[in-house]
Amino acid sequence: MKTLIAATAAILAATLGTAFAHVTLETQEAKVGSAYKAVFRVGHGCEGAPTTTIRVRIPEGVISAKPMPKAGWELKTVKGAYAKAYDYYGTPTTEGVTEVVWSGGSLPDDFYDEFVMRVYLTADLPTTQVLYFPVVQECPEGKAERWIEIPATGKVADDYEMPAPGLKLLPEG
Numbered sequence: 001m002k003t004l005i006a007a008t009a010a011i012l013a014a015t016l017g018t019a020f021a022h023v024t025l026e027t028q029e030a031k032v033g034s035a036y037k038a039v040f041r042v043g044h045g046c047e048g049a050p051t052t053t054i055r056v057r058i059p060e061g062v063i064s065a066k067p068m069p070k071a072g073w074e075l076k077t078v079k080g081a082y083a084k085a086y087d088y089y090g091t092p093t094t095e096g097v098t099e100v101v102w103s104g105g106s107l108p109d110d111f112y113d114e115f116v117m118r119v120y121l122t123a124d125l126p127t128t129q130v131l132y133f134p135v136v137q138e139c140p141e142g143k144a145e146r147w148i149e150i151p152a153t154g155k156v157a158d159d160y161e162m163p164a165p166g167l168k169l170l171p172e173g
């Protein structure tokens with residue numbers, strides 16, 4: 001009986017977690033060919049455990065990423081080559097930040113927080129599509145929540161259990 005109750009509670013918690021939280025972007029639409037402030041909202045930890053690391057992968061076509069430092073967290077960026085040269089206000093840009101990592105903090109499961117970066121959405125990005133930023137949320141003892149599912153054509157984030165945060169791209173101008 002104890003086991004059954006525990007199992008039911010776990011299913012409930014998982015369902016609620018999926019329905020109300022996730023890691024999502026505050027602003028879910030933006031024009032290409034312009035700067036964008038990405039605010040990643042973290043609504044819960046890993047099944048009760050506090051969040052200690054947030055890793056964000058910068059998708060191809062998104063350049064010049066500059067994360068906002070956060071008190072109590074170490075900030076690190078990984079740099080690499082882009083697939084091609086992108087125009088950044090008249091300057092061809094071939095490399096830059098491809099991953100941002102905030103680590104060493106502790107965000108309790110009961111609390112909410114935001115992780116911010118400024119990026120540039122190049123005009124090469126396909127408009128009317130959703131661009132996904134895969135995020136991995138790490139917690140102590142090897143626990144993690146991997147928000148990396150990218151919906152297939154004809155599907156939406158709600159069709160998935162662990163969707164990556166999405167941004168709808170609008171035409172320039």
Ligand SMILES: [Cu+2]
Pocket residue numbers: 017018019020021022023043044
């Ligand atoms: Cu959730």
